[in-house]
Amino acid sequence: MRSRLIQDTSTLEPTWREWLAALAPPTRALDAWLGRDDRLLIIAPHPDDEVLACGGLLFDHHARGGRSLIVAVTDGEASHAPSAQWDAVALAHRRNVERLAGLRALGLDAPDVVRLGLPDGRAADPRTRLTERLLALMAPTDVVVATWRLDGHPDHDAAGSAAAQASAVHGCRLIEAPVWMWHWAEPDDPRIPWHRLHALELGVPAVAHKRAALSAHVTQLTARDAGRGPVLDGAIIARALRGAEYFFV
Numbered sequence: 001m002r003s004r005l006i007q008d009t010s011t012l013e014p015t016w017r018e019w020l021a022a023l024a025p026p027t028r029a030l031d032a033w034l035g036r037d038d039r040l041l042i043i044a045p046h047p048d049d050e051v052l053a054c055g056g057l058l059f060d061h062h063a064r065g066g067r068s069l070i071v072a073v074t075d076g077e078a079s080h081a082p083s084a085q086w087d088a089v090a091l092a093h094r095r096n097v098e099r100l101a102g103l104r105a106l107g108l109d110a111p112d113v114v115r116l117g118l119p120d121g122r123a124a125d126p127r128t129r130l131t132e133r134l135l136a137l138m139a140p141t142d143v144v145v146a147t148w149r150l151d152g153h154p155d156h157d158a159a160g161s162a163a164a165q166a167s168a169v170h171g172c173r174l175i176e177a178p179v180w181m182w183h184w185a186e187p188d189d190p191r192i193p194w195h196r197l198h199a200l201e202l203g204v205p206a207v208a209h210k211r212a213a214l215s216a217h218v219t220q221l222t223a224r225d226a227g228r229g230p231v232l233d234g235a236i237i238a239r240a241l242r243g244a245e246y247f248f249v
């Protein structure tokens with residue numbers, strides 16, 4: 001069994017497709033995830049996580065006139081560090097532009113984004129007061145989507161844990177999205193609560209808009225300096241373009 005640490009090798013998409021077909025997690029229609037009048041509150045540790053975690057859900061909810069708020073936990077300024085190509089301030093600025101372009105590609109003409117500006121890689125530091133900040137932004141009627149609290153990246157875990165605490169205080173429904181889990185886990189992995197996994201099937205337009213949204217994240221799709229490949233590799237892109245999104249409930 002591999003560790004939860006994010007390493008270079010990952011479980012490839014054909015393996016996951018075969019496993020998911022055999023597992024056949026229960027499918028819920030959009031209305032069962034959230035009502036048209038519910039606000040979808042997405043807690044995204046880095047720019048692009050709102051697409052990777054739940055871009056299809058966001059597209060479908062918005063297409064029927066639903067409201068959303070994206071809480072941008074960090075601006076993802078550490079994705080290239082150390083880098084001679086990008087300093088942190090310039091990269092944070094660029095990634096915020098990419099985030100907005102990605103959200104527009106999902107159909108949000110005027111995306112509602114709150115940037116918390118927490119340090120990328122250190123969102124779990126208690127001094128960030130992430131739970132308190134989420135408490136202040138959340139309303140009891142929100143349906144909250146956050147990265148899974150055991151996703152295996154410190155910022156994703158921090159966002160998931162803080163979202164769980166704040167949702168419990170407000171009594172919000174919480175949906176947890178695995179993102180990095182698909183990288184380090186394996187089919188039938190005993191560390192994964194497979195019985196809690198449910199699916200939202202996506203139509204062709206949702207997948208197409210997700211593809212367009214992901215392509216807005218140019219800094220993540222191009223090779224980094226010092227011979228490092230792009231952050232979003234082929235396996236991640238293939239997962240993002242599945243005909244379904246999967247969440248823990």
Ligand SMILES: [Zn+2]
Nearest residue numbers: 045046049156
């Ligand atoms: Zn992330």
